[in-house]
Amino acid sequence: MSEGKVVLGLVVPAHPHPLLCPEKNPGWARLREAYEQARLIIEESEAEIILIYSTLWISIIGHQFQGLKNPEWVHVDHDFHYLGSMPYKFLIDTNFAENLCNSAKSRGLESRVVSYNGFPIDTGTVVALSLLNPDNRIPAGICSSNMYSNRAETIVLGKSANDAIKRSGKKVAVVVVSSLSNRMFTEPIKPHEDKIHSQKDDEWNRKILQFLDEGRLEDVSQLSREIHQQIRVQKVVSFKPMWWLAGVMGQHNNFSGKVHAYEPVHGAGCAIASLIPISDNVENKEYDEDDVEEYKGDREVLDIPKFEDTVNFSDDEPEINEIKNVEGSLSTTRAPKPVGAYPHARKVGNLLYLSGVGPRQAKSNAIPGGPIRNLEGEPLNYDMRAQTIACIENIKTILEDSGSCLEDVVDVTSFLINMQRDFKDYNEIYADYFGEIKPTRTTLEIRGLPTPIAVEMKVIAKLKD
Amino acid sequence: MELLISPLTRFEEIGAPLMELSTTLRHYHTSYEFFQWVHVPVPTRGSMGGGRIVAGLLAPHPPHLVYAENPPQNEPIAECGWETLRWGYERMRKELENIDYDVIVILSPHWQTYIGTHFLGLKNFKSLSVDPIFPNLFRYHYDLEIDVELAKMIHDEAKSNGLSVKMMENPDFRVDYGTITSCHLTNPAWDKPIVSISSNRSVHYYSVEVMQEMMIQLGEATRNAIWKSGKKAVVISSNSLSHRHFVSESEIPEDMSKEHITNHSQYLWDMKMINMMKSGKTKELVEMMPEFTEQSVAETDGGALTWMLSSLDFPTYPATIHEYGTIIGTGNAIASWNTNDERRKIKGVSHE
Numbered sequence: 001m002s003e004g005k006v007v008l009g010l011v012v013p014a015h016p017h018p019l020l021c022p023e024k025n026p027g028w029a030r031l032r033e034a035y036e037q038a039r040l041i042i043e044e045s046e047a048e049i050i051l052i053y054s055t056l057w058i059s060i061i062g063h064q065f066q067g068l069k070n071p072e073w074v075h076v077d078h079d080f081h082y083l084g085s086m087p088y089k090f091l092i093d094t095n096f097a098e099n100l101c102n103s104a105k106s107r108g109l110e111s112r113v114v115s116y117n118g119f120p121i122d123t124g125t126v127v128a129l130s131l132l133n134p135d136n137r138i139p140a141g142i143c144s145s146n147m148y149s150n151r152a153e154t155i156v157l158g159k160s161a162n163d164a165i166k167r168s169g170k171k172v173a174v175v176v177v178s179s180l181s182n183r184m185f186t187e188p189i190k191p192h193e194d195k196i197h198s199q200k201d202d203e204w205n206r207k208i209l210q211f212l213d214e215g216r217l218e219d220v221s222q223l224s225r226e227i228h229q230q231i232r233v234q235k236v237v238s239f240k241p242m243w244w245l246a247g248v249m250g251q252h253n254n255f256s257g258k259v260h261a262y263e264p265v266h267g268a269g270c271a272i273a274s275l276i277p278i279s280d281n282v283e284n285k286e287y288d289e290d291d292v293e294e295y296k297g298d299r300e301v302l303d304i305p306k307f308e309d310t311v312n313f314s315d316d317e318p319e320i321n322e323i324k325n326v327e328g329s330l331s332t333t334r335a336p337k338p339v340g341a342y343p344h345a346r347k348v349g350n351l352l353y354l355s356g357v358g359p360r361q362a363k364s365n366a367i368p369g370g371p372i373r374n375l376e377g378e379p380l381n382y383d384m385r386a387q388t389i390a391c392i393e394n395i396k397t398i399l400e401d402s403g404s405c406l407e408d409v410v411d412v413t414s415f416l417i418n419m420q421r422d423f424k425d426y427n428e429i430y431a432d433y434f435g436e437i438k439p440t441r442t443t444l445e446i447r448g449l450p451t452p453i454a455v456e457m458k459v460i461a462k463l464k465d
Numbered sequence: 466m467e468l469l470i471s472p473l474t475r476f477e478e479i480g481a482p483l484m485e486l487s488t489t490l491r492h493y494h495t496s497y498e499f500f501q502w503v504h505v506p507v508p509t510r511g512s513m514g515g516g517r518i519v520a521g522l523l524a525p526h527p528p529h530l531v532y533a534e535n536p537p538q539n540e541p542i543a544e545c546g547w548e549t550l551r552w553g554y555e556r557m558r559k560e561l562e563n564i565d566y567d568v569i570v571i572l573s574p575h576w577q578t579y580i581g582t583h584f585l586g587l588k589n590f591k592s593l594s595v596d597p598i599f600p601n602l603f604r605y606h607y608d609l610e611i612d613v614e615l616a617k618m619i620h621d622e623a624k625s626n627g628l629s630v631k632m633m634e635n636p637d638f639r640v641d642y643g644t645i646t647s648c649h650l651t652n653p654a655w656d657k658p659i660v661s662i663s664s665n666r667s668v669h670y671y672s673v674e675v676m677q678e679m680m681i682q683l684g685e686a687t688r689n690a691i692w693k694s695g696k697k698a699v700v701i702s703s704n705s706l707s708h709r710h711f712v713s714e715s716e717i718p719e720d721m722s723k724e725h726i727t728n729h730s731q732y733l734w735d736m737k738m739i740n741m742m743k744s745g746k747t748k749e750l751v752e753m754m755p756e757f758t759e760q761s762v763a764e765t766d767g768g769a770l771t772w773m774l775s776s777l778d779f780p781t782y783p784a785t786i787h788e789y790g791t792i793i794g795t796g797n798a799i800a801s802w803n804t805n806d807e808r809r810k811i812k813g814v815s816h817e
Binding site for chain 1: 710
């Protein structure tokens, strides 16, 4: 299975007017036409999944992913109820939803899949999916916008979505649903009276669109706090969509951008813009202190932490002997540091033998899904799915840095510390990664591993010619 | 016509039926001991009016309380949870059993509107409400009746006060879970019609101060409309106090060993507000609201508490605090202002 990728990014507005009453205002009609252009671009991109991030789906308990296969409802907007109802029935890629959730967990984010009949899908998502994918030809993924998450956390969320996209092996169009300036008129207006709320809002909107038109996503992402200050109503939720989009698509300016429409809707700035990845463009990414790989914030406020994201192994960690030029031995700084005198991998002939690999993270020693015990040796709850994902991702990294890849794995030996508790989760994640590769496999239960992890895997792979 | 009466004046002496008179008294003093004379406008017989607010309630709406109770309308099943708060609601319901009322008027922060204040404007709404934050706890099948006549009267009164208002008449509209939760916990029999008012988010566009001004106006409009309607109403502010949530959920949501206030400063703020309620300092409470709202990320930003206290004309008598407790880290007080108390009739909701 080849790696999945983002083929297209879109910015679309959340207001229902282009869906419900485009005929009432020429600007709303132009937005509707631009939606149609965006739909065609998605078709041309051959996207197999549409992934939506809507600023109107607010979550508080971590990050949520829609997991119901066919959510169906008749939606009515809280403010614009008089414009009419929005019946919908969408097609959700439920495996991809699980994949998104697990990827977020493996980067330290509190996450869950929601799969309930009648779960309220927000106006923005309903409008975007109804217009971009009217026949449900392409399955969708939908993720929430956490009201407390800051820039670093939102970027990590974006990166985790990118992990999920890669793992899916599919082409994905990512869509952020958000207005630019979002100050609406607080009184009813007639359709023909619509305009951007203020000249200042209009000028900022045009600046953002100039950047997007030039493909400068990272620049807009870095300006998001300023944009929020200048043209967004000051509430708890800040202007996050560009952080997430940059996290998913890549934190750079290497895109071919195009603005398809920019119009006011009840005073707010609404635009439809597309970004297609290209090999090079304006390379001017600045130093970014919020660019982190895992979420390690201090948001855990329950009495007993679910996991400790950094574990000190000093008491039982053996001295690591330097691996000195032993023929065929390979180690990489992108994989967790070995806890003994062994390399990550060793080449013999056209085969690559890997040492046992666990879920620990390369630099931080964090254990996605949490350690199985605390420093006092007391057992902790942990997430086997997140541990298994992290474990396989580490294997993938070592393989790639050693001249092989996951698709070339021919044999796997897995060690679980609790077969009864963990086998099902482990087995499902394993199938996500190896289901089509089909290496031989042996799974054993063992009493313990040197670090507080629940799973370790050892693989043999073919080397590329 | 205007009379000068003492608090001890018998209602019959001035020729007005008890209910009518009690709704027209207005206080001009600041303590709840009413030893002074007051000017009282008395409606002439045959005029419209005579309605009144018989109680004001602070009734928070965490879905956890409905979940823990296992009513037949809610799909998820709980073992237990948040008993002290639920017992507090029981005490409040007991108090309401002794109060005669026709309608519940409620403002919930979870029907958020940015273009004015909206009112449910159809006779009946029936659907499934799923909490977007806690869908694992709240999937409630509701079937409720709206007092459209009163809703329209409040709408018109607010409009004439200069507020931007709109009736919501789309039959597919889903009623917000805050309204449903507070109404269920206050009146689980659902045997009274309600008036459901949206939360205008002027606080986002302007400031808490502007929100307060608008909600004070809306409270006055509500009081006046109720008086004109001739109905007896319970007004509900559907909100918690401090509102800094936990951002993760216990594996067992009703695991009470995990429940506590998110931080000490929130607790201090909650106690400050509750003590003001207990000592009848509701005007002071409203004056402190901007600071409270900012410091404790309070749900009072939705305007419901300011609106409710304004509709009661800022009671100077003590509220009954039925309970205080935390839900996933937020501070929740269940309180009532019973305007039927004999001593409070002179202080109660009035109309000029």
